[in-house]
Amino acid sequence: MKYSYANYYKNTKQDNVMHQVADELFPEGKCEKAFNSITQWPDYKQTDLISLDDFAKQQGVRKVFYKDESTRLNLGAFKALGGAYAVQHVLETRAAVGDDSPLTVCTATDGNHGRSVSWGAQKKNIPCHIFIHAGVSQGRAKILAANGATVHRVDGNYDDSIAACIKMADENGWQIVSDTSWEGYREIPTQIMAGYTVLAAETIEQLEAQKETLTHIVLQAGCGGMAGALLAYFWKYWRDDLPEVIIMESDMSDCVLESMQRDEIYLVDIVDETIMAGLSCGEVSELAWPILRHGASHVLTVGDEGVKPMMRYLAKSEGERPNIVGGECSASGLITLKTMMDNPELAKSANIDKDSVVLIIGTEGATDPDLYQEIVG
Ligand SMILES: Cc1ncc(COP(=O)(O)O)c(C=O)c1O
Structure with missing residues (x-):
């Protein structure tokens, strides 16, 4: 079945101020401090970066890497x-x-x-x-x-x-x-974002060990804290070689897309709740906003149709890869890539083709065990 999309925005307003906004968010040493601290916790262990060869083949791209956060600190999510x-x-x-x-x-x-x-x-x-x-x-x-x-x-x-x-x-x-910031409340959400960048640091190390270079990164957004943190960290690392970054949102909580279109933070009134519970947020974090505004290349919004099939797909390997416990939000990256490949105008706009190497983030495992059981069985 071909996936359709609700809305797509190509960010042509990207300009050269990322160094400024990324350094403002993460001054020298902030992410390093988080990394040095978190990696000392007794429960810490690097999460796997899994090559989804079966999925890459189906979608017609060279590689898809899936960062599997289902085992993160025994809590089952990057959070x-x-x-x-x-x-x-x-x-x-x-x-x-x-x-x-x-x-x-x-x-x-x-x-x-x-x-x-x-x-x-x-x-x-x-x-x-x-x-x-x-x-x-x-x-x-x-x-x-x-x-x-x-x-x-x-x-x-x-x-x-x-x-x-x-x-x-x-x-x-x-x-x-x-994890959401507002005027006068920035320090703690910034520290939370610095904590998330451990995921990015690990991913870079894992990609380099395999001598792989990304062309695209898909980041799902609720308030955009994770997407902003990872994008800023990746930008500080890769600078002009930053891959194209695609922000994915639920069409029921499309605050990044609506804000991008208006070029200012826009509050979306959430009427219906997406099954991707972690993405249900009506306002972009004001810390993440400048990063997304200046650094993201594309925003795609989709409905819930692909969530359950993709969770089941992750759970049952059709090839070499392990079975993966991926919760509702973890389906995001797969849905995004499939939607882009199913709609040639999107793939073309985002320059995705047979040579593409795509990173997707499996942000959670079975964080709602009853629901996971009901969906995947
Ligand atoms: C599993 C999962 N993925 C993605 C997100 C989105 O993160 P953010 O709100 O920082 O954009 C959340 C947020 O709660 C989440 O729980």
Whole structure:
């Protein structure tokens, strides 16, 4: 079956200010500090970069590399790198100024970020409050509670859960550890993004060990924190040799595309929730925005049709590769590449052809085990 797309935007406004915006986001030493810290954690292990030869063949490209985050820090998603690192950063900052007053952390989440924050807090015996919106599954809520967090369910969508979190934090003196930034709240989301870049550093090392050079990178976006972090890191490493970067979004939460079209951050009102729960975010992180605006080459938005088939496809290898546990958001990269190859005008616009080497990020495993079971069996 051919995949169709909802919307496509080619970023012709790319200009030469990436060095400035990337250095602003990650000044010298920031990502290195995160790498040196996270790689010392007892649970740390590099995640696999898997060559999806069967999929590459089907799509008619030379290679597809899949960075498999399903095993990340036993938490099953790349998000483990960010939230827990930010909790550690909060503790270090307080220790540096001799602040030993009681600490409680909180965040809004659609699941994976909250899991990372609650895991980081539990390890340090810090009380943790997590705010989830109406669409977050019971399975995800259970996992958050199992990490010792107090879970608050809020009416409305992700943005409503952020508002509730901020209100309660103000009233109770809690420290917000959010992966979304807003005016006056930048340091912690930047540290979270620095944590994510461990994934990029590993990928570069793995590609170089195989002497492979990418032509394209697909990055799925919710608030764009991961896409912005990885894009900035890759840009700082490859500069003018940066591969073409394709941002993928759900058509139900297409805040990057809408912002790109207007050339300013635009708040999308989420009416329906995509099954790719981690991508359901109506506003681009203002930290990620300048990076995406100046560094991304393409934005593609799609519906949910491909998600379940691609999860099943990952689960059952048809060739040499291992079976892969890929959750809803992990289907993104495969859907993007297939959609581009199924629609020749897209493949042409993004210069994807038989010589292309594409990186896709399998951002999560079975982070909602009940749903995964239901879909994949
Ligand atoms: C599994 C997964 N993939 C991708 C994303 C998108 O990340 P971001 O919101 O930083 O764009 C999320 C966010 O929660 C996620 O949980």
